[in-house]
Amino acid sequence: MTGAQILIESLKREGVTVMFGYPGGSVLPIFDKLYDADIKFILTRHEQGAAHAADGYARATGKAGVCLATSGPGATNLVTGIANAYMDSIPLIAITGQVKTFLIGNDAFQEADVTGITRPITKHNYLVKDANELARVIREAFYIATSGRPGPVVIDVPVDVQQQDVEFIWPETVEIKSYKPTLFGHPGQIKKCVKLITAAKKPLIYAGGGIITSGAHQELKEFAEKIHAPVTTTLMGLGGFPETHELSLRMLGMHGTAFANHAIMEADLIIAVGARFDDRVTGRLDAFAPHAKVIHIDVDPSSISKNVKVNIPIVGDAKNVLGQILEEIKKAPDTSAWLETIDSWKKKYPLTYKEAGKIKPQYVIEQIYELTKGEALITTEVGQNQMWACQWYKYTHPRTFISSGGLGTMGFGFPAAMGAKLGCPERVVFDIAGDGSIQMNIQELATCVCNKINVKVAILNNGYLGMVRQWQELFYKKRYSHTCISGPDFVKLAESYGAAGIRATKKEEVRPAIEKALAIDNTVLIDFHIEPEENVYPMVPAGEAINRMIGGMA
């Protein structure tokens, strides 16, 4: 078999049914084999779209997403998507073509040192110089990408390796002696953790993306109900605990709910599960959770005690460790007074916004929530649109909120929606976008229409790069330096691609626009002209303690 055949065969054996990418000179042998392979190949209109789509597919399905690009510019165009997957621990396999082995290092046409470029943004990467290694490398790559703390793996394959004829040997097992993730918590640590929980008066569960990754949502619910502890989630953890549950405090952090942030400051025990104490969550570190002991459960030991000192570290997979704790716990702490305090905060500081003349973005998202009965799969771009999508849609199932958390990549949501829809064709997929972000990967409209990928895009169009403008308003004396941004006529643009376009400029038009979009069996852009200078509140200014919130307080 040729290297290209081995590559395709290995992908099939890894269960790959869909992949995203773009052809070019250094991947011609692979594309030739793809021509009659039974893998659905989605030709995007930019390699960045392919990387984000594969990422969105992975987030929606839990399987590894696969993208493919040629050497040089093809590969460098994947880089943002790879970094994005790395920051959010998403299993992504990026296959790149490379110039012929004897030309490597020669500044050959379309050559870039891809393993060098992607080294700090991948969990691991490979340059395959011999087709005999290809099957093993692909097997290892999928194992590394999907196990432990998942992450992207790049496989760089020179074009002569794709052409090389060798025997195909599929390794039945993967054995990497230097890579053995710890999946179960240490029994001694579990015992200590249970002791702390039983003695706590104001416990708080702080759950992150690890809940989604490990599929621990059921265990988390059982755990919270068993110990009567409220649960706040990070942006990455949204959907890991039903936000309609009475113990839910929804999202915490810079734009989190006031009640979640107050709870952090008052708690006497924080149980962090699959979360990493990101600066957008903690605010000023030395003021974070001043009264709390901290239990930290994470599959990645380097996440533990990185930012916040931890009393009881437990290295292991969230689902396993929560299961171990549930088995060990006999007595629940009495948290009734704590839950009462929290209820009073919930009543006193609900999320709120003021109705006014123009369309309010919060209202748009509330209507999307109602009309999709909370069952849609939501993706977002980055900025105000993303924060409003966090606040005003209630997530009740894992893998229904897909957003660029760590890297904060504008232009992520639309291609990610595309990938998510291919992974979950039965679900309604809505990208909540801004007029700035959507213009970053708008070319994927062609991909959607051409492949009949029926996603809906709600553009919250305020004519600004809204979140940057908000910071300029609050911290730079309203000097709106280069944040006023123009765009095309989105309705005409959608139509020119063969998609449907709808515009709403008044509040009364919001619901009908969404209803119409849901009824159309096509990709739909809805251009909502929203209040231009609406801000996201509450907000914790950067570097402040997380209970020092401004705005949006009743």
Added chain:
Amino acid sequence: MKHTISVLVENKFGVLARVAGLFSARGYNISSLAVSETLDAGVSYMTLVVEARDEDVLEQIKKQLNKLIDVLTVTDFTKKEHVDRELILVKLKSPGIKEKEKLEKLLRKYVAKIVQHKNDTAIIEAVAEQAQIKELLEALEPFGVKELVRTGRVAMAY
């Protein structure tokens, strides 16, 4: 504070870049780095001397190193019984007769030797642990040091 760490790694393409890249990407300082093959040709041994302002940073360095797929084991010598050595080569202006006696006495004390002596230059070799190297270098100062090359520290646990 400086700490000596050893790292056993798979002897694979790019592994040195992974380790070095980790330090630059995360803003850690390497004072010295020595790499070589081991008895097992598939495995390389690195000795790193790193600067860490506190225990937490040192912990992070070790954890991040362990996280690299090609890293087999990480050993921190800070609280471990071990032997460490460094080899230095020092180029001196050729000493006069009178100075030569003084120099030879000094070299005997540090088990160092002149490995080459040509025209007006002498190259001295010494192998010792850190404190002695430091002392020797100070003592050599008056003889007119023209050039200095150090291998960086290597260390081995008991």
